[in-house]
Amino acid sequence: MENFDLILPEIFLSLSICITLLIGVFFKNSYNLVTNISYIIIISLLLIIFNSYNESGNLFSNSFVSNSFTNFFKILILLGTLFVMLITQNFIKEMKINYFEYPLLLLFSILGMFFMISSNDLMSFYLGLELQSLALYILASLDRDNLKSNESGIKYFILSALSSGLLLYGCSLLYGFTGSTNFEEINLKMEIENTGAVFAMVFILVGLAFKVSAVPFHMWTPDVYEGSPSSVTSFFAIVPKVAGIAIFIRFLQIPFEQLIDEWKNILIFMALASMILGAVAAIGQTNIKRLIAYSSIGHIGYALAGVSTGTAAGYSSSIAYITIYVIMNLGVFGCIFLMKREGKYCEDIKDLAGISKQNPLLAISFLIIMFSLAGIPPLAGFFAKFYVFISVIESGMYTLAIVGLLSTVISAFYYLRIIKIIYFDEISNPFDKIKNVGITLTIFLSCSILVLFFLYPSILNNIVNELSIN
Amino acid sequence: MNFPILSSITLLPALGALFILFSKSEKNENRNAINLSLFTSVVNLFLAIFLWYSFDKSFVGFQFVEEQNWISGFIKFKFGIDGISILFIVLTAFITPICIISCINSVKTRLKEFLIAILILETFMIGVFCSLDLVVFYIFFEAGLIPMFLIIGIWGGPKRVYAAFKFFLFTLLGSVLMLVAIISIYWITGTTDVTQIFEIKIPVKYQYVLWLAFFSSFAVKMPMWPVHTWLPDAHVEAPTAGSVILAAILLKMAGYGFLRFSIGMFPVASEYFVPLIYTLSIIAIIYTSLVALMQEDMKKLIAYSSVAHMGFVTLGIFTFTPQGIEGSIFQMLSHGLISAALFLCVGVLYDRVHSRLISSYGGIVNVLPKYSLVFAVFMLGALGLPGTSGFVGEILILIGAFQKSFLTAVLASIGIILGAAYMLWLYKRVVFGKLEKDELKKLKDLNLSEGVVLFSLVTLVLFIGFYPNLILDTIQVSVEELIKNYEQAIIVNLSIIK
Numbered sequence: 014m015e016n017f018d019l020i021l022p023e024i025f026l027s028l029s030i031c032i033t034l035l036i037g038v039f040f041k042n043s044y045n046l047v048t049n050i051s052y053i054i055i056i057s058l059l060l061i062i063f064n065s066y067n068e069s070g071n072l073f074s075n076s077f078v079s080n081s082f083t084n085f086f087k088i089l090i091l092l093g094t095l096f097v098m099l100i101t102q103n104f105i106k107e108m109k110i111n112y113f114e115y116p117l118l119l120l121f122s123i124l125g126m127f128f129m130i131s132s133n134d135l136m137s138f139y140l141g142l143e144l145q146s147l148a149l150y151i152l153a154s155l156d157r158d159n160l161k162s163n164e165s166g167i168k169y170f171i172l173s174a175l176s177s178g179l180l181l182y183g184c185s186l187l188y189g190f191t192g193s194t195n196f197e198e199i200n201l202k203m204e205i206e207n208t209g210a211v212f213a214m215v216f217i218l219v220g221l222a223f224k225v226s227a228v229p230f231h232m233w234t235p236d237v238y239e240g241s242p243s244s245v246t247s248f249f250a251i252v253p254k255v256a257g258i259a260i261f262i263r264f265l266q267i268p269f270e271q272l273i274d275e276w277k278n279i280l281i282f283m284a285l286a287s288m289i290l291g292a293v294a295a296i297g298q299t300n301i302k303r304l305i306a307y308s309s310i311g312h313i314g315y316a317l318a319g320v321s322t323g324t325a326a327g328y329s330s331s332i333a334y335i336t337i338y339v340i341m342n343l344g345v346f347g348c349i350f351l352m353k354r355e356g357k358y359c360e361d362i363k364d365l366a367g368i369s370k371q372n373p374l375l376a377i378s379f380l381i382i383m384f385s386l387a388g389i390p391p392l393a394g395f396f397a398k399f400y401v402f403i404s405v406i407e408s409g410m411y412t413l414a415i416v417g418l419l420s421t422v423i424s425a426f427y428y429l430r431i432i433k434i435i436y437f438d439e440i441s442n443p444f445d446k447i448k449n450v451g452i453t454l455t456i457f458l459s460c461s462i463l464v465l466f467f468l469y470p471s472i473l474n475n476i477v478n479e480l481s482i483n
Numbered sequence: 484m485n486f487p488i489l490s491s492i493t494l495l496p497a498l499g500a501l502f503i504l505f506s507k508s509e510k511n512e513n514r515n516a517i518n519l520s521l522f523t524s525v526v527n528l529f530l531a532i533f534l535w536y537s538f539d540k541s542f543v544g545f546q547f548v549e550e551q552n553w554i555s556g557f558i559k560f561k562f563g564i565d566g567i568s569i570l571f572i573v574l575t576a577f578i579t580p581i582c583i584i585s586c587i588n589s590v591k592t593r594l595k596e597f598l599i600a601i602l603i604l605e606t607f608m609i610g611v612f613c614s615l616d617l618v619v620f621y622i623f624f625e626a627g628l629i630p631m632f633l634i635i636g637i638w639g640g641p642k643r644v645y646a647a648f649k650f651f652l653f654t655l656l657g658s659v660l661m662l663v664a665i666i667s668i669y670w671i672t673g674t675t676d677v678t679q680i681f682e683i684k685i686p687v688k689y690q691y692v693l694w695l696a697f698f699s700s701f702a703v704k705m706p707m708w709p710v711h712t713w714l715p716d717a718h719v720e721a722p723t724a725g726s727v728i729l730a731a732i733l734l735k736m737a738g739y740g741f742l743r744f745s746i747g748m749f750p751v752a753s754e755y756f757v758p759l760i761y762t763l764s765i766i767a768i769i770y771t772s773l774v775a776l777m778q779e780d781m782k783k784l785i786a787y788s789s790v791a792h793m794g795f796v797t798l799g800i801f802t803f804t805p806q807g808i809e810g811s812i813f814q815m816l817s818h819g820l821i822s823a824a825l826f827l828c829v830g831v832l833y834d835r836v837h838s839r840l841i842s843s844y845g846g847i848v849n850v851l852p853k854y855s856l857v858f859a860v861f862m863l864g865a866l867g868l869p870g871t872s873g874f875v876g877e878i879l880i881l882i883g884a885f886q887k888s889f890l891t892a893v894l895a896s897i898g899i900i901l902g903a904a905y906m907l908w909l910y911k912r913v914v915f916g917k918l919e920k921d922e923l924k925k926l927k928d929l930n931l932s933e934g935v936v937l938f939s940l941v942t943l944v945l946f947i948g949f950y951p952n953l954i955l956d957t958i959q960v961s962v963e964e965l966i967k968n969y970e971q972a973i974i975v976n977l978s979i980i981k
Contacts, residue, residue, distance in 0.1 A: 369637075384629055389655075390622035399618075399662075406666045414666070418659035425655055429632070429648060437636045437644050467622070471555035 015072050019079040022061050022087065023131070026124050029054045030117060037113035044111040048102065051116035055095050062087050075195055076134035082480040083131045085332070086259040090126055093252045093339050094119055099451030100347045101244035104358065110156050110242055118155075119248060122148035126256035130263070135184040135194040138260075142180070142224075146173055149253065156242045165240025172233045173223065180220025186213035187268070196267040203271040211275050217264065218279055225257030227317055228286035231310050235298075238306035243358065246302055247346035250309050251339055258316050258335045262328050265320065273323045280321035281413055287314025288417050292424035301349060301362050304427065305342070308386060311424055312338050318417055319401040322408040329477045330400040336473060337397040337466075344382040344459030347452050351375055353445045362431055367440030375444070376435050378456045385463045387428040388421050393466035400474070487549050489562040492530050492572065493609045496579070499523025500602035503595060513594045517587060520598040524580040524605065531576035538569050540957055543964050545615060545678060553619075558675055561615040566961030567742055567812060568612040570954060571735055574819045575612070578731045579605045581940070582724040584932050585827055588834050589723045590638060597638060601724065604630040608732050612739060617665045617675040620744075624700075624736060625658055631725070631733065639720040646713075646720035653713040657703030664696035668748075680748055681968065687751045687976055694752035697745050704737035707797060708767040711790045718786035719839070723830030726782065730789050730822040735815045738796050742808070746800070746965060750972035753801065760801045761891050767794030768898035775905045780839050781829045784909055785822060788865060791898055792818045798895060799880035803969055807883020808962050813954055814876030817864070817947065821873055824861040824940040828854070831933055832913075835926050841909065846918030850926045855914045857929070857937045862910045864944045866903040871948040 017024070033054070037047045062084050069080030098116060105111045125145025132138035150173065154166025188194050190209035191202035203210055223230040238246045269276055291311020298304040316338070319331030351372070352359045359365075369376035385394035398421065405414045466473075502523075503516050539546060545563035553560035564572065582601055590597050607630070610623035628651055636647035669675050672683045685693065703710045714734075718726045746753050768791050775787035792814065799811030831854060832847075833839055848855040864871035867878075877899060884892035918924060929937065947953055 380633075389629060390625045395622070395625075399666075402662070403666050403669070406663065407670055411663070411667075414663050415660070418663060419656070422652060422656045422659060426648070426652060429651060432632075433636060433644055433648070436633065437647070470553065471557075474555060 016070055017072070018065060019068065019070050019072055020077060020131075021065070022058050023124065023127050025061060026054065026058060026120065026127065030120050030124065033120075034117055037117060043113045044105075044115070047113040048098065048116045051098065051120060052095070054120065055091050055098075059088060059091050059095075062091070071133060075197065076137050077128075077131050078133045079131055082262075083259075085476070085480050086130050086255060087127055089255050089336060089339060090123055090252055093255060093343070094123055094248070096343045096455050097244075097248050097251060097346070100343070100350050100455050101247060102451055103447065103449045104242075104244050104350050108156065108242060108244075108358075110244075112155070115152070115155060115244075118148045118152050121145075122152070122248075123252070126252070129256055130259045133196045133267075135187065135196075135199075139177075139181060139184060142260075143177065145253070145256065146177060146224075149173075149249070152245045152248065153237055153241045155245055159242075161240040162242060165237040168240075169233055169237045176220045176223035176230065179216050183213045183216025183218075183220060186210075186216065189213075196263075199268040200270050203268070211272060214269050214272055214276060215279070218276065221257065221261055221264065222283055225254055225261070225313050225317075226306075226310055227283045227313050228290045228310060229283075231287070231290070234310060235303045235306040238302045239300055239360075243302065243346070243349060243360075246305075247342075247349075250305060250346070251342050254309065254313060254316075255335055255339060258313075258320070258331060261317070261320055262331065265323065266328065277321060277323055280317055281410065284314045284318040284321050285413060285416055287311060287317065288420040289314075289423075292420040295424065295427045298427070299362055300360050301352075301431075302360055304362065304431075305345060305349075308424065308427075309338075309342070311420070312386075314420075315398060315401050315417065318405055318413055321413070322404050322410070324404060324408060326407065327401075327404040329474075329480070330404045332477045332480065333400050333473050334397045336477075337393050337463075340459050340462050341382055341385050341394060343455055344378065344463070345386070347456040347459065348375060348379050348382065350449075350452055351444065351447055351456075353447060354442055355445065359444075362434055364441070365431065365434045366438040367435070368444060369436045370440055371443035378460050379435055380432055381460045381463055383428040383431050387425040389425070391467040393463040396466060396470050396473075487562075488530065488534055489547050489549055489564065489613045492527060492534065492576070493562070493606055493613055495527050495530070496523055496602040496605040496609075500599040500606075503599055503602070516595040516598050517583065520583050520602055521580060523602060524576070524583055527605070528576040528580060531573045534564075535569055535573050535957070538564070538566075538957070540566065541960055543960055548615070558618050559616060560619055561676055561678075562613045562619075563615045563678075564613060565964075566958040567965075568739065570812070570816055570957060571612045571732075571739055572609055574735070574816055575605060575608045575732050577943075578727060578819065578823055581823065581827070581936050582727050584936050585727065585830060586722070586724045587932055588930075589830055593637065597634070597722075597724075600630040600634050601728070604634070604728060608728075608736070611736050615677045617668065617677060617680075617744070620677075621658070621662060621665055624740075625655070627733065627736075628654055631729065634725040634728075635717055635721045638722040638725065641720075642716070643720040646716040649713045650717040653703050653710065654700075657700040657710070660696040661700035664693045668693065677743070677747070684972065685748055687979075690749040690752035691755065694745060694749040694756060697740070697749070698756070701737040701740045701745065702763075704740070705734060705793050705797065706737075706790060707763045707793070708770060708790070711767070711771065714790060715783045715786040718789075718826075719780060719782045723826055723833070726826040726830075727823040730785075730826060731819040734789065734793060735819060738793070738800065738811065738815050741797065741800050742812070742965065746803075746969055750969045751976045753969070754803075754973055757801050757887075760797055761888065764794040764798040764801075765891060765894045765898075767791060768798070768895055769901065772898050772901035772905060776901070776908070778905075779841055781832075781841055781909065781913070782826065782839050784841075784905060785825045785829065788902065788905065789818070789822050791902060792822070792865075794898070795877060795880050795895065798891065799876075799883055802880075802883035802887045803966060804883040804886050805959075805962055805966060806879045806886075808965065809955055809958055810876050810879025810881075810883055812958050812962070813872070813951065814880060816954060817872035817876050817944070820940055820944050821861055821864045821871075824857075824937060824944070825865060827933075827936060827940070828858045828861060831929065831937075836922060841912050843920070844913040844923065845916040845920065846914075847923055847926065848914045849918045850924060851928050853928050853934070857941055858914065859910065860941050860944065862906050864948070866906040867899055869948075870945065872944050872951070874948060875951040 128141030150170040156162035226234040295307035385392035388398040548563035551560040607627040614620040771790040778784040799807040864873040867873040
């Protein structure tokens with residue numbers, strides 16, 4: 014008898030999604046009900062995973078693994094989703110896109126991510142990936158009467174389907190050249206030189222890079238971020254990135270472990286290109302969602318820089334980076350949902366002008382988060398970059414470190430520009446007063462973690478270093 | 484001594500800022516904030532003086548060392564001071580209350596936020612001088628950018644945005660290379676603890692690159708020619724209190740960094756790059772003095788004179804003679820007082836007339852006699868008249884420089900003459916002459932708060948001018964130790980080459 018405890022979160026999630034879907038269909042105007050049930054589902058999932066955090070093992074002839082690494086990422090994904098749902102609830106109701114499918118689609122994509130992270134087999138990995146992506150396509154076009162939302166949904170669907178195709182082609186090549194779909198068996202077969210497998214690896218990396226929007230496969234990001242409703246953008250910017258980084262680490266660490274010399278260069282290039290493009294392209298943006306899109310491209314570059322070292326310390330630093338990235342982005346989006354003037358949500362950064370007088374708390378939250386995104390000490394964003402560059406320099410990749418740090422200077426420019434608009438510019442009309450516990454709580458938590466992180470920075474290190482990375 | 488006095492001095496201002504943030508009084512919120520911040524900073528000043536008093540001047544090495552595990556198994560939060568850093572802490576603690584008093588008159592909007600920014604900045608500045616760990620140092624060094632950026636940007640003049648961005652990006656650009664160097668040092672030596680690095684000694688082959696990386700940061704902060712261009716902009720646009728802190732303390736961080744890190748950790752590279760430093764220093768002294776002569780804005784003139792004075796400091800540090808280094812430290816402290824006072828003097832005029840242009844003044848000695856007297860003392864101090872603190876620093880630096888390079892010393896002396904020229908000319912155009920402009924005729928002389936601030940600065944400038952031993956005694960042992968270590972490293976390196 015196999016130990017089904019390991020897969021309990023996934024089983025629980027699938028069943029509860031099906032039941033909630035039925036509830037949603039049978040009751041009218043069931044958005045609130047479904048949302049509340051989703052909160053309960055997420056919280057119970059968190060409890061379930063916490064309960065078996067350190068248990069590790071595999072299931073179904075080694076095609077599904079669960080260990081502290083996968084559990085850590087699952088918790089991060091759940092927390093990210095929980096807070097995204099908290100900050101978007103108000104927005105969704107006001108934009109009249111409060112379909113009960115929204116929380117369910119989020120849960121579906123989480124389920125996909127769970128399978129993706131835990132899969133130890135190309136087949137189950139691909140199924141998880143598709144489940145996640147399909148949910149995301151629908152989410153992007155959730156605002157179905159809005160042209161831009163539809164456009165972004167279709168754009169995302171076409172490009173993402175293409176990249177999934179490439180990835181699937183890579184998987185089939187990999188199977189063809191190694192004769193197995195299991196990650197560990199593939200790794201064993203790689204011990205002899207295998208040029209075909211290198212091709213397969215390139216295809217797979219392209220597909221994955223698309224999912225985390227690393228340069229040069231980032232083109233969809235700004236358009237999709239801008240077009241989708243902000244509620245969906247906040248999900249896009251946070252949760253799939255976490256899953257993406259987890260998958261990167263799992264692929265590079267198990268099936269492609271022997272190919273390190275080949276993939277290292279690819280990742281270094283992607284990291285460099287993402288950092289530079291994220292820094293330079295964001296300068297000209299005026300829409301805050303586009304700006305966040307480019308900034309997230311840049312941040313993925315730093316996370317990939319940690320991955321590209323191929324060392325355990327490097328992987329840990331990327332995980333720490335993506336964790337702090339989640340905290341910062343939750344704060345940013347929390348603030349974005351407070352940018353509402355005369356009943357309309359603003360997206361232009363010029364709308365922030367002079368809010369430091371009317372909304373001092375919002376202004377100071379922006380200040381903290383922007384400086385943290387720019388990586389200025391003593392805020393948490395600095396430590397995130399610091400850990401990554403420690404492992405990068407340990408591996409002797411000085412060019413990557415220097416270029417990366419120089420691009421933080423360039424990117425500091427546009428973060429500073431937001432602060433400039435908030436604090437230095439002339440006052441425009443005040444924002445509407447929004448009283449929302451979810452948003453306030455999220456911003457407060459995000460800012461206090463960012464500010465107080467320096468008091469005990471090893472807390473994250475300790476957790477991350479203990480993850481079972483091979 | 485078990486009481487963590489250094490952490491207390493560092494954290495007290497931030498604590499005060501927190502209090503101000505949460506304090507709410509129905510009426511007179513500004514008054515309340517000023518009182519609270521003044522109280523905090525004066526207590527901190529007393530703590531700093533107490534620290535100086537209990538400091539053992541004959542002790543070699545670091546005192547009051549505090550160590551705390553921070554990032555597990557990797558970086559320790561280490562604080563400690565020696566003769567070089569103690570006086571900068573006292574200077575910081577002294578300048579902050581002065582800034583707070585000065586902003587009663589000059590800052591009209593958002594006073595509460597301004598005071599919070601100043602106090603937080605004080606925490607970061609003292610942290611820089613206390614830290615004995617490279618990473619901790621870097622964090623404090625960089626963190627100071629945030630409040631200073633806001634001070635220039637929110638309370639500054641018309642071109643404040645440009646100045647604030649230039650200040651921030653220039654300094655950040657210089658510093659990121661230092662961060663790479665710090666991480667590299669960690670992987671070379673296995674620690675970022677400064678005292679351990681002094682003992683382990685970084686291999687010579689790495690020293691040159693690492694020195695350059697640190698140099699890139701300190702040169703921008705110092706500022707040295709040709710990366711000094713952010714300073715005049717920042718000074719001109721910053722509010723008076725911002726300029727005072729910038730000139731008095733932020734610039735000294737770089738000089739301190741050269742002494743503690745560049746010479747301490749990379750002695751061989753420091754020796755190697757002496758020609759570079761001398762050249763840049765001489766250009767800074769002569770070129771910026773000439774530029775200062777041509778300025779029409781008083782603040783800009785003083786800003787350029789700061790660059791020239793900092794040229795003397797770098798020159799003195801890299802003579803590696805006791806006189807040169809002691810002179811540099813003395814010059815930094817004295818410049819901290821004098822340039823702060825000069826900016827305050829300009830601030831006094833600006834608050835009344837709202838112009839910083841020299842041409843809008845003339846003959847104010849007739850209406851502002853007390854002010855003119857005080858201004859005269861600082862002006863003479865800035866040009867290095869014997870009896871003021873400015874003289875001691877310059878003469879020591881020149882004595883040091885003559886031992887190493889005759890030509891450099893001669894060129895630097897020219898700078899002193901030029902310094903006298905622009906300072907006296909400034910004073911003549913502003914203070915003397917006929918009182919012709921109508922708006923100047925109604926001016927009132929110094930009020931109480933301005934009087935207290937400027938008078939205390941006059942006393943200090945004259946006192947340490949006549950009794951320099953107050954400072955030299957404290958720094959002597961540490962400077963000797965620094966030079967001894969440096970010479971040993973050079974001798975070892977020479978013997979390896981042979």
